[in-house]
Amino acid sequence: GKTPGQLMAFLCVEDGSGSIDSATVFPECYAEHRDLLVEGNTVLMMGETSKRDRTSIIVNQVSQI
Numbered sequence: 001g002k003t004p005g006q007l008m009a010f011l012c013v014e015d016g017s018g019s020i021d022s023a024t025v026f027p028e029c030y031a032e033h034r035d036l037l038v039e040g041n042t043v044l045m046m047g048e049t050s051k052r053d054r055t056s057i058i059v060n061q062v063s064q065i
Contacts, residue, residue, distance in 0.1 A: 007027060013057075020055070024058050029062070046059070
C-alpha cells in the first residue's frame with residue numbers, strides 16, 4: 001500500500017442496531033486515534049463504505065463519547 005510497515009487496525013464494531021466485522025483504520029488515522037481504539041471503549045466513528053466491498057467501512061475519524 002501507500003504506507004508499508006506502518007500500523008493500522010482491522011476492527012469488529014457494534015452498536016444498538018447491529019455489528020460489522022470489517023472496519024478498517026488506515027495508518028494516518030490509526031496513529032492519531034489509537035489510544036481510543038481499545039476493546040470495550042465506546043467511541044463515535046465516522047467514515048465511508050469501501051468502494052470495493054460495500055459491507056466494509058473505512059474509518060476516517062474517531063471521537064470519544
